[in-house]
Amino acid sequence: MQPILRYMPHEFQWDVVGTRFIWYVLTAILIVVSMGSIATRGFNFGIDFAGGILMEARAERVIDLAPLRSELNELGVGEVAITTFGDTGRDIMIRVPQQAGGDAAQGVALKKVQESLGEGYEIRRTEVVGPKVGAELIISGALAVALAVTAIAVYVWFRFEWQFALGACLALCSDVITTLGVFSLFQMNFDLTTVAAVLTIAGYSVNDSIVVYDRVREMLRKFKKMPLPELLNLSVNRVLPRTLLTVFTVFLTVVALLVFGGETLRGFSIAMLWGLFVGTFSSIRVGMPVLLYLDLRRDDILGGVTPTFDHKAKPAE
Amino acid sequence: MLHFSIPKITMIFAVILASIFYSLPNMLPRDIVKQLPSWWQPMNLGLDLRGGSYLLLEVDTSAIEKEQLADLEEVTRSSLREAKIGYRTIRAADQGVYLTINNASDLDAARAAIAPNTVGMTMDVQAEDRVHILIPERLQRERQIAAVSQSLEIVRRRIDEFGTTEPSIQRQGADRIIVELPGVENPERVKTLLGQTAKMNFHMLEPNASGSDPRNLPAGTMLLQGAGDLAGQTFVVRRRVEVSGERLVDSQPSFQDGLPIVNFRFDTAGGRRFGQVTSANVGNQLAIVLDNKVISAPRLESAIVGGSGMIRGGFTVEKAQDLALLLRAGALPAPLVVLEERSVGPGLGADSIAAGATAAFVGGGLVIVFMIIAYHTFGLFAVFGQIFHMLTLFAFLSLVGGTLTLPGIAGVILSLGIAVDANVLIYERMREEFRSGRTLLNSLTSGFQNAFATIFDSNLTTFIAAAILYFLGTGPVRGFAVTLAVGIATSMFSAVMITRMQVWMWYRTGKRTTLPV
Numbered sequence: 001m002q003p004i005l006r007y008m009p010h011e012f013q014w015d016v017v018g019t020r021f022i023w024y025v026l027t028a029i030l031i032v033v034s035m036g037s038i039a040t041r042g043f044n045f046g047i048d049f050a051g052g053i054l055m056e057a058r059a060e061r062v063i064d065l066a067p068l069r070s071e072l073n074e075l076g077v078g079e080v081a082i083t084t085f086g087d088t089g090r091d092i093m094i095r096v097p098q099q100a101g102g103d104a105a106q107g108v109a110l111k112k113v114q115e116s117l118g119e120g121y122e123i124r125r126t127e128v129v130g131p132k133v134g135a136e137l138i139i140s141g142a143l144a145v146a147l148a149v150t151a152i153a154v155y156v157w158f159r160f161e162w163q164f165a166l167g168a169c170l171a172l173c174s175d176v177i178t179t180l181g182v183f184s185l186f187q188m189n190f191d192l193t194t195v196a197a198v199l200t201i202a203g204y205s206v207n208d209s210i211v212v213y214d215r216v217r218e219m220l221r222k223f224k225k226m227p228l229p230e231l232l233n234l235s236v237n238r239v240l241p242r243t244l245l246t247v248f249t250v251f252l253t254v255v256a257l258l259v260f261g262g263e264t265l266r267g268f269s270i271a272m273l274w275g276l277f278v279g280t281f282s283s284i285r286v287g288m289p290v291l292l293y294l295d296l297r298r299d300d301i302l303g304g305v306t307p308t309f310d311h312k313a314k315p316a317e
Numbered sequence: 318m319l320h321f322s323i324p325k326i327t328m329i330f331a332v333i334l335a336s337i338f339y340s341l342p343n344m345l346p347r348d349i350v351k352q353l354p355s356w357w358q359p360m361n362l363g364l365d366l367r368g369g370s371y372l373l374l375e376v377d378t379s380a381i382e383k384e385q386l387a388d389l390e391e392v393t394r395s396s397l398r399e400a401k402i403g404y405r406t407i408r409a410a411d412q413g414v415y416l417t418i419n420n421a422s423d424l425d426a427a428r429a430a431i432a433p434n435t436v437g438m439t440m441d442v443q444a445e446d447r448v449h450i451l452i453p454e455r456l457q458r459e460r461q462i463a464a465v466s467q468s469l470e471i472v473r474r475r476i477d478e479f480g481t482t483e484p485s486i487q488r489q490g491a492d493r494i495i496v497e498l499p500g501v502e503n504p505e506r507v508k509t510l511l512g513q514t515a516k517m518n519f520h521m522l523e524p525n526a527s528g529s530d531p532r533n534l535p536a537g538t539m540l541l542q543g544a545g546d547l548a549g550q551t552f553v554v555r556r557r558v559e560v561s562g563e564r565l566v567d568s569q570p571s572f573q574d575g576l577p578i579v580n581f582r583f584d585t586a587g588g589r590r591f592g593q594v595t596s597a598n599v600g601n602q603l604a605i606v607l608d609n610k611v612i613s614a615p616r617l618e619s620a621i622v623g624g625s626g627m628i629r630g631g632f633t634v635e636k637a638q639d640l641a642l643l644l645r646a647g648a649l650p651a652p653l654v655v656l657e658e659r660s661v662g663p664g665l666g667a668d669s670i671a672a673g674a675t676a677a678f679v680g681g682g683l684v685i686v687f688m689i690i691a692y693h694t695f696g697l698f699a700v701f702g703q704i705f706h707m708l709t710l711f712a713f714l715s716l717v718g719g720t721l722t723l724p725g726i727a728g729v730i731l732s733l734g735i736a737v738d739a740n741v742l743i744y745e746r747m748r749e750e751f752r753s754g755r756t757l758l759n760s761l762t763s764g765f766q767n768a769f770a771t772i773f774d775s776n777l778t779t780f781i782a783a784a785i786l787y788f789l790g791t792g793p794v795r796g797f798a799v800t801l802a803v804g805i806a807t808s809m810f811s812a813v814m815i816t817r818m819q820v821w822m823w824y825r826t827g828k829r830t831t832l833p834v
Contacts, residue, residue, distance in 0.1 A: 124665035128658040203779030253734030256680030262672035
């Protein structure tokens, strides 16, 4: 059997710059829908941010949800949500909203629920987050995302010229916003692992921008007379095989995580899966055409004093 | 450029061998690992994988402030009483105490009497007969810092006494304590233990007073609720602390007439004082007060000398054990509030490990199969690089005593997918160069050369994200940041060194004229 890459076209002929308006519209729709959803629907904050109690329990026999639901809702600890998961019908997730009355009140509610469940259940996981910690986690989560975006932009700015940094940053922001948008639109559980996923997506998105930009910079040096639109197209198409292959391998691992990783990692895997697709193409969708408008002069690149690795292909010794 | 010298190859093999050596304990059964030396141990498993409880506690500093004011009020009152200076009111307010004396002419004498007990505080004369004694912020802070340190110590003692294996107790920030208890599935009892300040004092009951109206109490007494089998009753207790619980040196649970009791023993001074008090009060009732509740009120039939005694409070066996433990470990200077609790049972932990391992094998397996289908020989080189990357990652985490969490496993799996990116970048570059008409050696060399800067830059950004996550994240998410960051470093090394070495060996061991892809 031949390596399958023999069947991959050598030269892609994708006119990214020419079709850029399609990408603008698509990106604009994604962003508007995301922002709209975040503004109107907000997030379905999980226990880490909203506080309250989360319990995972396994019963000795298949659970009849209705009586359990009414029993727990009569405890006076607010609206208790119970969902089953897995395929045995014995696993449940119990969610109790944050109790009024400060941090100490959460423990009291936990005790009530535990006592009400009684002997027939194995309590596999308990998480209690009081209002103080919940508020702090929201701040540190938001701070982490903001800091990561800034730090990455500064790094790209240091390694490239400002036009690239801005482009990478815009692509990155569009990825972060659309990922958050998906979580808001489908009201998926948003917790600390989601923030971890968003940051990983941020890193991955810029990773991709850098690969493309590195090539643009190299092409600018190599083809001094080529018009910019043509040059951008050429760069994108040159790195496209690599992009497709890498997306595919990461995709394989994320799917394995989604299918086999268990309940705790589900939200993380879904976020990663989505981020993988938007993140990969944002560098092409957004990051590429942006360079057209940013007065990217060859002098900046060629006469630049920016510290770079030697990109010129040297013949071997 | 492609060339590898003998010392370089030796070094790489040394790294490979060391990685195998240090990651080995992770694959050995538990009873063998136990006998290994401390520098050759597997990675730690996070609480979410091995099962256990995490508690974030906060010292209630507002209680300390209140107590500090009450102390000041008390010391002012007693100093004036000793100096025989009459006063109209002593009122705690505005971070201090307002004192109004009877005769304005006594003001200087009053200030002199109070001064030795209020070192570091400011005295603000507001009228001829009125002084505001203010506790400056510095003193408040000092007291809070001391209280947090003391709380940490008491928490440590209580948990040590409770007897869990490998507990970890750390201070976090100004007034918080993190308690991690591996293997403790339901921390209810630990929480009960930590939730009590356990301040115990011995008072006397006011004889012949059985009032329940707090406004109509004899001077120098207070109304307290009963607890345990005295619950529901109220007691008129003299305010004066006859013997403080701080004088206790030991306390053990025991039985008397088949009922659980708690034995206690005072230090020498405490024992002497207890003897005096009990002999002067034969026939009266003692009040044993724990956290402002009367837990026992025995009638003294004779003096209790010898410095020891017992509490009969209608305890259950567990309650008696816990009270004895609390008295042994000492009282907390302020109440602790549980801000956050996360507990995972051992069943779920084991399931999570199994799920993580399955996902890793499937994910890794798919990537391996794909790389071999896509690149044949070179794909195989990448796979060896991947295996090396996993080995060094595990070896590093084992060596530095890193902790593996469930999100950490996700980080490892993800790094499997991301790591081949470096190989793909290199190989695609080689293909491109080769197609453009260069010689094979030239293409191989420039593939590595040109791809390196890109690999470095692109990985560094993910590294930045991981670092920020590490510093701002907590617990399991931190574990993710660690494996992601370390995984990036080891995967870069494996792509740049291991894969390159294999490609070089491949080139040397045959008449190669064309790329396998």
